[in-house]
Amino acid sequence: MKTETNRRPAVSPSRRSDRFLEAMAPFDRVVLASHINPDPDALASMLGIRAVLEHRRPRLEVTLTLDGMLARAENRAMVELLEIPLVPIEDAPRGDGVALVMVDSQPHTGRRASESITPVAVLDHHQTGGNLDGVAFLDIRPDMGATSTMVAGYLMEQSVPLTPRLATALFYGIESESIGYPREAGPADDGALVWLFPRADKDLMARIRNPRLPVSYFATAQHALANAFLYGPLLVCWCGQVPQPDIIAELADFFIRCDQAHWVVAIGRFQDQIRLSLRTDSLGTNSGEVLRAVVDGLGTAGGHDKRAGGAIPLSDPSPEAIDELLRLIRRRLFEQLQVAESPGRRLLPASPTIQVP
Numbered sequence: 044m045k046t047e048t049n050r051r052p053a054v055s056p057s058r059r060s061d062r063f064l065e066a067m068a069p070f071d072r073v074v075l076a077s078h079i080n081p082d083p084d085a086l087a088s089m090l091g092i093r094a095v096l097e098h099r100r101p102r103l104e105v106t107l108t109l110d111g112m113l114a115r116a117e118n119r120a121m122v123e124l125l126e127i128p129l130v131p132i133e134d135a136p137r138g139d140g141v142a143l144v145m146v147d148s149q150p151h152t153g154r155r156a157s158e159s160i161t162p163v164a165v166l167d168h169h170q171t172g173g174n175l176d177g178v179a180f181l182d183i184r185p186d187m188g189a190t191s192t193m194v195a196g197y198l199m200e201q202s203v204p205l206t207p208r209l210a211t212a213l214f215y216g217i218e219s220e221s222i223g224y225p226r227e228a229g230p231a232d233d234g235a236l237v238w239l240f241p242r243a244d245k246d247l248m249a250r251i252r253n254p255r256l257p258v259s260y261f262a263t264a265q266h267a268l269a270n271a272f273l274y275g276p277l278l279v280c281w282c283g284q285v286p287q288p289d290i291i292a293e294l295a296d297f298f299i300r301c302d303q304a305h306w307v308v309a310i311g312r313f314q315d316q317i318r319l320s321l322r323t324d325s326l327g328t329n330s331g332e333v334l335r336a337v338v339d340g341l342g343t344a345g346g347h348d349k350r351a352g353g354a355i356p357l358s359d360p361s362p363e364a365i366d367e368l369l370r371l372i373r374r375r376l377f378e379q380l381q382v383a384e385s386p387g388r389r390l391l392p393a394s395p396t397i398q399v400p
Contacts, residue, residue, distance in 0.1 A: 058200050059182050059193075059196070059197070059200075060095065060196070060197040060200040060201050061200070062180060063095075063164060063166075063180055063182065063197065064096075064099055064201075066142075066163060066164050066179050066180035067096065067100075067103075067142055067144075067163070067164070069142075070140055070141065070142035070163070071103070071104065071140040071141075072103070072104040072105075072106070072136050072140060072141045072142070073096055073103060073104070073105045073106070073141070073142045073143075073144055074105075074106045074108060074135045074137070074141060074142070074143050074144070075089040075092055075093060075105065075106065075107050075108060075144050075146060076089075076108045076110060076132060076143060076145050076146075076148075076155070076162075077089060077108075077110065077145065077146050077147045077148050078110065078147060078155060079111035079155055080110075080111040080112055080113070080114050080288060080289060081109065081110070081111070081113070081118070081147070082115075082118060082147075082219065082289075083117065083118060083121055083212075083215050083219040083220075084147050084189045084190050084191050084216040084217070084219060084220050085146060085148070085190070085216075086118065086121060086122065086127055086212065086216065087191045087194070087212040087213045087215065087216030087217075088146040088147050088190040088191050088193075088194045088216065089107045089108075089127075089146055090107070090125070090127055090209060090212050090213075091191065091194035091195065091197065091198055091209065091212070091213055092144060092146060092166070092194055092197070093105045093107060094198065094203050094209055095194075095197050095198060095201055095203055098201060098203040098204070099201065104136070106130050106135050106136060107127065107128055107129050107130065108129060108130050108131070108132040108135045109129040109130065109132060110132040110155055112287065114287035114288055114289035114290070115287070115289040115290075115293065116254035116255065116256055116257075116260075117219075117251055117252065117254055118289070119254070120250060120251045120254040121212065121215065121251045124247050124250055124251055125208045125211060125212050125247065125251075126208070127212070132157075137160065142162075142163040142164070143160050143161075143162040143163060144162060144163060144164045144165075144166070145162040145164070145165045145166070145167070146165075146166045146167070146190055146194070147166070147167055147168070147169075147190040148165075148167055148169070148173075149165055149167050149169065149171070149172060149173030149174075149175065149183070150165070150173045150174050150175065150178070151173045151174035152169075152171055152172075152173040152343065152345050161176075161177045161178065162178055163178070163179050164178065164179065164180035164181075164182075165178050165180070165181055165182070165183065166182045166183075166190055166193055166194070167182075167183050167184075167190055168183070168184055168185060168186075168187040168188065168189060168190045168193065169183075169185065169331070169345065169346065169347065170185045170329070170331050170332075170345075170346070170347060170348065171331045171332075171335070171344075171345025171346060186229060186231075187229065187231060187232065188217065188220050188221045188226070188227050188228035188229060188231075188232040189216055189217040189219075189220035189221065189228075189232060190216075191212075191213045191216030191217045191220070191235070192217055192231050192232045192235045194213065195213050195217075195235040195238065195239065196231070196235070198213075199238070205239075205242050207242060207243060207244040207247075208244065210239045210240075210242035210244075211243040211244045211247050211248050213235070213239050214236060214239040214240055214243045214248065215248060215251055215252075217232055217235055217236055217239070218236070220232075222296075223296065223322075223349070227326075227347055227348055227349055227350070257286070259286040260286075260290060263282055263283070263285055263286065263290050263294070263311075264294065264297075266281075266282060266283045267280045267281070267282045267283075267294045267298075267309065267311075268280075268390070269391070269393070270282075270283070271389070271390035272387040272388065272389055272390065273303060273304065273387060273388055273389075273390055274373075274377070274382055274384075274385055274387045275382050275383060276303075276304060276305040276306055276380075276382065277304065277305075277306045277307075277308070277376060277377075277380055277382050278298055278301060278303070278304035278306070278307045278308075278390065279307075279308050279310065279373060279376070279387075280294060280298060280308075280309050280310070280390075281310055281311070281369070282309055282310065282311030283311060283312065284311070284312050284313075285311040285312065285313050285318075287313070288311075288313040288318050290311070291310070291311045291313075291318050291319070291320045292309070292320040292350075292352060294309045294320075295307050295308070295309035295320035295321065295322045295350075296322060298322070299322040299323070299324055301390070303390075304324075305323060305324050305325065306321070306322070306323050306376075306380055306382075307321070307322045307323075308320070308321050308322075308372075308376060309322075310369065310372065312357070312365070315356065315357050315360065316342075316354045316355060316356055316357060317342075317354070317355040317357060317365070317368060318352070318353070318354050319334065319337075319338070319344070319352065319353040319354070319355070319372070320350075320351070320352050321333065321334045321346070321350070321351040321352070321353075322349065322350055323349050324349075325349070326348055326349065327348065328348060328349065329348055330346055330347060330348060330349055330350055330351040331344065331345045331346035331347060331351040333351065333379050333380070334346065334351040334352070334353045335351075335353070336375070336379050337353070337375040337376055338353045338354075338355055338372075341355045341368075341371075342355030342356060355368065
């Protein structure tokens with residue numbers, strides 16, 4: 044007769060944060076990475092994950108990395124004011140005993156400079172999926188408005204002490220992803236904002252939201268306004284050669300408030316690429332997939348329901364080649380958005396100038 048024992052089969056932890064920590068257990072060092080030119084959500088998510096890891100494993104070496112540049116003035120202010128320690132991705136530790144954790148992005152979506160190392164863990168809220176083969180831990184929730192919301196949940200689950208600077212970073216990370224109307228946010232995002240706001244440093248947050256802007260910012264905005272065209276419900280603006288790539292997304296956010304546009308595509312040249320930002324004022328449109336179809340065979344794209352971004356490498360930087368590429372993009376936009384092809388009209392007439400007062 045066999046006797047019963049009290050032994051039970053091993054059960055994986057039910058909380059996501061526990062499973063994440065379990066995946067990190069074999070490693071002595073962790074490198075946190077995100078997409079190229081990280082935004083506030085990416086920066087805050089890396090900062091929050093570091094807090095979770097260091098709370099549970101105080102001796103663990105955690106490195107936060109920068110892939111690309113801090114383009115927007117708000118992003119630079121966030122890093123400087125919150126003292127976020129970033130190491131260039133190419134200088135980060137690698138090799139045996141090092142785990143790469145990717146936040147706010149996924150492998151092989153065209154949003155990183157290099158895909159030579161497969162991450163051990165991926166935490167993301169984007170709809171555009173990547174190649175996740177070989178990734179040990181996955182937490183991908185497109186129903187979340189921000190990866191920072193997911194990370195805030197990890198902090199709560201693990202009872203991590205929340206400093207004012209960490210609360211400020213996470214609050215701004217969520218806020219920056221959920222602005223605009225209709226909002227791409229849900230109850231979990233709102234709950235995280237309610238939890239974080241009383242703990243955040245309001246003065247620091249105000250300084251991050253309102254950084255000083257260079258003259259080149261206003262020159263690019265002037266160029267885009269002078270070269271904005273309406274094609275029925277679609278507004279397309281050419282931003283020209285831009286000083287930093289994120290200004291194209293900022294201008295798309297600006298133009299979607301136009302009462303004659305339901306779709307906006309802002310396009311500009313940064314270094315050897317054409318960059319695109321797509322916006323719409325409607326939910327359920329899957330902008331990421333729309334833009335992926337537009338740049339199919341030309342470049343890469345992805346994003347959310349209402350917002351998307353893409354890039355096309357320039358094999359021929361001549362003005363004639365760029366003009367032809369812009370015409371192709373416009374034709375594909377018409378096809379994807381089912382907009383009747385038309386010559387279009389300028390959004391604004393030429394502005395008169397006055398003598399210097």
